[in-house]
Amino acid sequence: AVPSLCGVALKHISLVTLAIQNSMLTLIMHHSRVSIPPSCAYSAATAVLLNEVLKGLISFLIAYMRVDHSADPSQPAGLPWAQKARIPFVRLRKLSRDIFSPDCWKLSIPAILYVIQNNLQYVAASNLDAATFQVTYQMKILTTAGFSVLLLRRKLSSSQWLALLFLAIGVGIVQIQAGEARSVPTALAASADVHTMDALKGFLAVAAACFTSGLAGVYFEMVLKNSHADLWVRNVQLSLFSLLPALAPIIFSHASTPAPTGAWLLALFHNFGLWAWATVAVQVLGGLVTAMVIKYSDNILKGFATSLSIVISFLASVVLFRFKMTFTFVLGSGIVLVATWLYNQPPRRPVRGWPIPLQR
Numbered sequence: 001a002v003p004s005l006c007g008v009a010l011k012h013i014s015l016v017t018l019a020i021q022n023s024m025l026t027l028i029m030h031h032s033r034v035s036i037p038p039s040c041a042y043s044a045a046t047a048v049l050l051n052e053v054l055k056g057l058i059s060f061l062i063a064y065m066r067v068d069h070s071a072d073p074s075q076p077a078g079l080p081w082a083q084k085a086r087i088p089f090v091r092l093r094k095l096s097r098d099i100f101s102p103d104c105w106k107l108s109i110p111a112i113l114y115v116i117q118n119n120l121q122y123v124a125a126s127n128l129d130a131a132t133f134q135v136t137y138q139m140k141i142l143t144t145a146g147f148s149v150l151l152l153r154r155k156l157s158s159s160q161w162l163a164l165l166f167l168a169i170g171v172g173i174v175q176i177q178a179g180e181a182r183s184v185p186t187a188l189a190a191s192a193d194v195h196t197m198d199a200l201k202g203f204l205a206v207a208a209a210c211f212t213s214g215l216a217g218v219y220f221e222m223v224l225k226n227s228h229a230d231l232w233v234r235n236v237q238l239s240l241f242s243l244l245p246a247l248a249p250i251i252f253s254h255a256s257t258p259a260p261t262g263a264w265l266l267a268l269f270h271n272f273g274l275w276a277w278a279t280v281a282v283q284v285l286g287g288l289v290t291a292m293v294i295k296y297s298d299n300i301l302k303g304f305a306t307s308l309s310i311v312i313s314f315l316a317s318v319v320l321f322r323f324k325m326t327f328t329f330v331l332g333s334g335i336v337l338v339a340t341w342l343y344n345q346p347p348r349r350p351v352r353g354w355p356i357p358l359q360r
């Protein structure tokens, strides 16, 4: 089938938006965490919860608009004005039936994993400089490939396995640079109220986030491809299942330091300034654009968009954070970019599961 002009435009717009969003998120999140003293930091748990609530609401509105509201032919048609008045109820009824479908529980697994991942991102962004975080986070291509082979029984070509090896080497080289940088902030001592970065902690957080990203992404793909449910309905289900794990750290902190509910609610938004809101907004945009890329493009192009964002983040870090361009960083980033390109090359001989079929 020939893709519609609108579909082609949306595909390109969503890919470019994802590349810009990816680098914006890294930069804004990093700035929002490290530019302020720890005593003035906002709650990452609140940010993750807000992200899920806002993304869920927007997905709900989109899903609502997409519901087929044509009347049930078995029901009497009634007067035209009555038919019109009934539309919102018809839409809500059909939508709630779709959202609470018997298989909705399947989204609970990626939902929990994504909440963990979104929390880990804050730990990583607080402890690694923006460009190092961006490059190291590319390891998720490795975990995604691993889980695709394990869960989706996808076969990889030899050049893709080679690309994965290059990726690991590239990320390793970038880590050498992060290790060198580690000694600088810790020398500032912990007594002062200044943000200090712990590269090891940041790296462990990224490694764990890569694991959850790969598993959640592949699981989400499995759920999408094995059913006919609308992508936006799946997004609403994902957000609904995210609410409980996103609320859990907030409830625990309330239990450990009891306070009147009003004061506690206010404390949730303590220090929640412009940069915190900007981080949440860019994250919400990311969730929605990821869904659009899955719908209008495919995972191959998603990989390209993400690798493009490394270059954007890197150049912006040099300008904004006076990030020093060391030889090891350029070499490591270059290898990561070449590996990403190599991984996305179509194989000469057909390989089972390649190209990745377009998602709904």
Ligand code: C5P
Binding pocket: 055, 114, 115, 117, 118, 140, 213, 214, 217, 220, 235, 238, 286, 287, 288, 290, 291
């Ligand atoms: O880095 P990665 O591609 O794994 O990031 C996915 C991000 O997009 C996560 O923050 C996740 O919460 C979000 N997402 C979403 N809706 C989807 C898939 C992912 O909001 N359907």
